[in-house]
Amino acid sequence: MVRILVVDDHAVVRSGLQLLLDGKMGMTVVGEAADGDEALARAAELLPDVVLMDLSMPHGKDGLTATAELKKLLPDAAVLVLTMHDDEGYLFRAIQAGASGYILKSAPHEELLSAIRHIAEGQAYLSPAATKRLMSDYLDKMRGGELVGTxxxxxxxxxxxxxxxxxxxxxxxxxxxxxxxxxxxxxxxxxxxxxxxxxxxxxxxxxxxxxxxxxxx
Structure with missing residues (x-):
């Protein structure tokens, strides 16, 4: 059973994710948190296998900071960033912070389930939409003779x-x-x-x- 902690500042989103994930493909939501500080406390208490992490949370620690601290606290817990930010800057920073995956909130439910399964098995997962955006931006820069370094x-x-x-x-x-x-x-x-x-x-x-x-x- 894949134990999941859902972190998002919107209660409706947390409830919706619990309804979507509980009992699907051997998954169970063991807890939820509304900000990064609460996420760290709940993770230490519940020891989840996967943490679904929002990035933009106005109160407490943001998702990037929480991810970095969570990986120090629980190195074996996999973090899947679930966000509305379709931007290569956030993508790079999430990976640097220790996230195992990055998926957009606009993704189909089936893709989210697949992403959770992938990172629970120790694999990395990058949303096709995020990959397409990343490659498109990179190619645009190359064609325009813009920066190659990062x-x-x-x-x-x-x-x-x-x-x-x-x-x-x-x-x-x-x-x-x-x-x-x-x-x-x-x-x-x-x-x-x-x-x-x-x-x-x-x-x-x-x-x-x-x-x-x-x-x-």
Whole structure:
């Protein structure tokens, strides 16, 4: 029997998933949670085989943070992200966080059941719709001569500098904020632009906007 924990901030969604999954293909919903904090507590208590994880939950920890912490807490539990986000950025981040699968809420019920069975057996599962979107975006970038590298290829320091350059900070200001030399900032900036195949500052700003890095708070 595959023991499932359902995590979603909408009670109607949780109830619907329980009705859909209970008793199907040897599956049972052992519990539910409305946010990432509750998901961690319930997972530690119930020891599920599979966690169905929503990404966007306004209260408590979000799905990506909860997934990463859950995998540290229960390495053998498989996380299947069930989300409305048809976006390669969320997909990459979910995989990095430790998710075994990614499926859209618009997917047919049969696909969801199949995805749960796959990851319960230790396999990975990627929604055909997500795969199509990912490949389409990649091919569009290739045809347009846009970036070939990915945000995930950057070091944490390069990501910091990317965000600050895009926000308009000068090299000296960045150096002061990060307590490093101006030369080091310049080196990181050169390296990250080479990795991302970016040539100009507007290109860098455009890339940062797509990744949601322009937080001026």
């Amino acid at each position: 945000y995930e290829s950057l070091s944490e320091r390069e990501k910091e500098i990317l965000a600050k350059v895009a926000q308009g900070y000068a090299n000296r200001e960045i150096a002061e904020q990060l307590f490093i030399s101006v030369k080091t900032v310049e080196t990181h900036k050169s390296n990250l632009m080479e990795k991302l195949n970016l040539r100009t500052r507007p290109d860098l700003v455009k890339f940062a906007m797509k990744k949601g890095l322009l937080n001026f708070e």
